[in-house]
Amino acid sequence: MTGSLYTPDSAVNRRRFLGGAALVGGATLLGGCGSPEAEDNSSDAGDSRPPIEEESGELSILEWGGYEAAGTKAQSYGLVAGTDYTKDYGGDDISYTYINNDEQALQKATSDNAFDLMHPCSDTLPQYVERGLLQPFDPELLASYGDLNPYLLEATQIDGKQYMIPWDWGFSSLLYRSDMVDAADATGWELAWNEKYADKISLWSGASSNFQLTGLMLGFDDIYNPTDEQIQEAKAKLIEQKPLNKFYWDSEYGQMRPAFRSGTIWITYSWQAAYASFADKGMSVEYMNPSQGRLAWVCGFVLGANTENYYHAHDYVESFINKEASENLVNLYYYGAANTAIDINKIDNQTLVDSLQLDDPQAIASDDVHLARHMPNLSAIELAWQEVVAS
Amino acid sequence: MAGGRSVLTEVTSDSDELISTRAAGGRRRLGRGALVWPPLLFVAAILLAPVAFIVLFSVGLRSNIPGTEVAFSLDNWKSFLFGEENPFRSRFLYSMQVALIVSVVATIAAYPLAYFLSFVAKRRKYTLLLLLLAPFFTSYLLRVLAWQIMLNDEGVVTEAARTLGLVGDTETISWLIYSTFSVSLVLFYSWVPFVALPIFAVLENMDHRLIEAAGDLGASKWSTFWRVTFPLSIPGVIAGFVFVLIPTTGEFIAPLLVGGTDNQLFGNSIQSFFSTSPNWNYGSVLAMTLIVVVVVLMLLFGRFLNTDLRSTSGRSGQ
Numbered sequence: 001m002t003g004s005l006y007t008p009d010s011a012v013n014r015r016r017f018l019g020g021a022a023l024v025g026g027a028t029l030l031g032g033c034g035s036p037e038a039e040d041n042s043s044d045a046g047d048s049r050p051p052i053e054e055e056s057g058e059l060s061i062l063e064w065g066g067y068e069a070a071g072t073k074a075q076s077y078g079l080v081a082g083t084d085y086t087k088d089y090g091g092d093d094i095s096y097t098y099i100n101n102d103e104q105a106l107q108k109a110t111s112d113n114a115f116d117l118m119h120p121c122s123d124t125l126p127q128y129v130e131r132g133l134l135q136p137f138d139p140e141l142l143a144s145y146g147d148l149n150p151y152l153l154e155a156t157q158i159d160g161k162q163y164m165i166p167w168d169w170g171f172s173s174l175l176y177r178s179d180m181v182d183a184a185d186a187t188g189w190e191l192a193w194n195e196k197y198a199d200k201i202s203l204w205s206g207a208s209s210n211f212q213l214t215g216l217m218l219g220f221d222d223i224y225n226p227t228d229e230q231i232q233e234a235k236a237k238l239i240e241q242k243p244l245n246k247f248y249w250d251s252e253y254g255q256m257r258p259a260f261r262s263g264t265i266w267i268t269y270s271w272q273a274a275y276a277s278f279a280d281k282g283m284s285v286e287y288m289n290p291s292q293g294r295l296a297w298v299c300g301f302v303l304g305a306n307t308e309n310y311y312h313a314h315d316y317v318e319s320f321i322n323k324e325a326s327e328n329l330v331n332l333y334y335y336g337a338a339n340t341a342i343d344i345n346k347i348d349n350q351t352l353v354d355s356l357q358l359d360d361p362q363a364i365a366s367d368d369v370h371l372a373r374h375m376p377n378l379s380a381i382e383l384a385w386q387e388v389v390a391s
Numbered sequence: 392m393a394g395g396r397s398v399l400t401e402v403t404s405d406s407d408e409l410i411s412t413r414a415a416g417g418r419r420r421l422g423r424g425a426l427v428w429p430p431l432l433f434v435a436a437i438l439l440a441p442v443a444f445i446v447l448f449s450v451g452l453r454s455n456i457p458g459t460e461v462a463f464s465l466d467n468w469k470s471f472l473f474g475e476e477n478p479f480r481s482r483f484l485y486s487m488q489v490a491l492i493v494s495v496v497a498t499i500a501a502y503p504l505a506y507f508l509s510f511v512a513k514r515r516k517y518t519l520l521l522l523l524l525a526p527f528f529t530s531y532l533l534r535v536l537a538w539q540i541m542l543n544d545e546g547v548v549t550e551a552a553r554t555l556g557l558v559g560d561t562e563t564i565s566w567l568i569y570s571t572f573s574v575s576l577v578l579f580y581s582w583v584p585f586v587a588l589p590i591f592a593v594l595e596n597m598d599h600r601l602i603e604a605a606g607d608l609g610a611s612k613w614s615t616f617w618r619v620t621f622p623l624s625i626p627g628v629i630a631g632f633v634f635v636l637i638p639t640t641g642e643f644i645a646p647l648l649v650g651g652t653d654n655q656l657f658g659n660s661i662q663s664f665f666s667t668s669p670n671w672n673y674g675s676v677l678a679m680t681l682i683v684v685v686v687v688l689m690l691l692f693g694r695f696l697n698t699d700l701r702s703t704s705g706r707s708g709q
Contacts, residue, residue: 103669110457131457199565207668245652247569250667254536255648262545264568379456382668389652390478390660 207385273334293368448675501586569651586631593627
């Protein structure tokens with residue numbers, strides 16, 4: 001496998017209170033931006049696959065609430081994504097099954113194995129492939145494929161095959177009140193361990209992200225594959241940090257944002273959307289660029305191994321990754337878009353442009369950005385995290 | 392004496408009904424059986440089957456991860472029950488402590504409420520009862536969130552304390568939220584009406600002539616309450632206590648939203664093991680522990696409740 005992936009559990013709660021994605025449509029386009037690997041990425045069943053006219057078009061999609069295609073009854077958040085698709089095929093034949101976190105997504109995908117499309121994050125991609133749930137996309141069927149960030153494309157390949165089409169990505173770091181926190185203290189992840197700010201800190205309750213950031217602070221060689229000893233070391237460090245937290249937040253919109261806005265907490269683990277939102281409202285906030293580097297994540301669409309709507313599924317994905325839909329994604333949800341052809345001038349929030357370095361497609365590939373990958377010993381890490389919480 | 396008569400009356404009545412039923416013949420018995428079995432089987436299926444699966448998960452005979460080899464193992468049980476400084480065992484004990492305190496305090500607070508509704512409110516009692524229950528027509532989650540808004544550092548309570556000069560303008564009340572106090576307070580608020588209901592029901596069904604008789608025999612109001620009213624209402628008190636204790640042992644929403652890092656309950660660990668940090672095998676050990684606790688509580692209180700409530704009902708029927 002060439003790719004390695006990202007952070008799964010960042011996406012878990014990040015999406016819980018968000019809304020809307022859309023279908024764009026009809027880009028059953030050949031050519032365009034085919035990659036050199038297009039031939040290899042084609043499914044073995046390609047020759048025997050029925051043409052699009054013979055497909056039912058009844059798409060079953062495993063999705064986060066709020067990412068439904070425009071033009072479907074389920075959509076209500078204003079995403080442009082999906083518009084092209086529903087213009088061509090209508091929205092009545094699309095059904096969504098909802099997920100709240102990555103683990104639940106994997107469980108549902110495994111037990112059903114009947115979804116045409118799913119929307120996981122890259123760190124769980126190897127597990128989907130290992131369980132035989134996916135088939136690779138054919139990049140030649142995606143007109144916007146050539147506009148997608150090559151780094152993210154590579155990170156979402158396995159054995160050279162494009163099992164995931166990256167759509168949304170972002171950073172994870174510490175967000176802090178610049179009027180309350182000394183700038184000299186805000187240089188690295190150790191800020192979360194600074195007793196000066198006891199009771200004003202809140203880390204997220206995500207197991208893998210907490211062990212990753214602790215691993216960064218402790219200088220682990222590979223924060224995604226810690227040894228048993230390193231897991232115990234990180235666990236002890238997190239137990240040491242625990243009393244400094246006001247609480248571990250589980251919901252961005254239900255817990256973290258209100259507490260940060262009210263001043264209950266000054267320092268919190270956060271995705272860039274919260275930073276852009278608070279800065280936009282005039283709050284004195286900074287999104288730290290830790291000396292050890294930021295964490296990052298990327299999520300995207302994967303194609304069900306048993307789909308009988310192969311071409312419709314490609315059209316659906318194209319309607320999400322195209323330029324207009326991607327610009328809307330950034331403006332609406334403050335995520336980064338995998339599509340590098342977006343017009344920066346059409347992004348409303350310049351704070352976001354700066355924090356995500358949207359004008360630099362290479363920013364996500366920088367050495368000081370740690371794009372989440374699959375953690376082989378995740379079970380041990382999750383148990384260790386539960387012990388931290390219960391300690 | 393009166394209680395004894397009521398039981399006799401009830402037994403006699405039940406016997407008559409039984410004889411009458413037998414006389415009705417086999418078809419009627421068959422009809423009753425046919426009605427009972429489907430829901431019984433349904434309940435057994437939806438209640439016992441999941442518990443059976445949890446047992447299998449807890450001993451390693453099933454896994455939530457496809458392709459994982461399964462084999463009988465008591466390692467997770469040993470870790471939880473005997474592991475040195477096992478944090479989940481500590482969390483369990485803390486949770487039981489919180490549940491017990493909340494149940495006792497809620498029961499004590501609910502009694503005067505039920506007493507007022509039954510003996511003082513008179514014709515307005517059902518209107519007041521409805522008002523008492525009104526907040527519970529909204530989502531539990533919303534009510535907990537409302538408490539979060541009220542108790543946070545910029546909430547109305549802290550603001551009021553600042554206005555009254557009890558705390559400084561920039562000070563906060565550290566124990567007000569994200570503490571054992573806030574978790575207990577929300578649980579208390581959530582369950583008080585449900586404790587009041589069974590107590591109210593028992594007080595309503597009480598034979599009020601006994602109270603009049605106590606007065607006629609010279610007992611003071613205080614003495615009448617402690618020697619007549621309260622003893623007769625004990626089944627309702629115990630029912631209310633159990634109504635709080637059992638669900639509170641598995642609570643996870645309130646500690647999640649208003650609890651701090653040190654105030655998460657046992658239910659939060661179980662919830663995490665089945666969702667964000669999946670380890671269904673270990674989570675099943677914790678879940679089974681909770682199930683056993685609930686069953687033991689039911690066994691402890693169930694028979695007592697049934698007997699006393701029935702006799703209370705009989706008294707009211709005289």
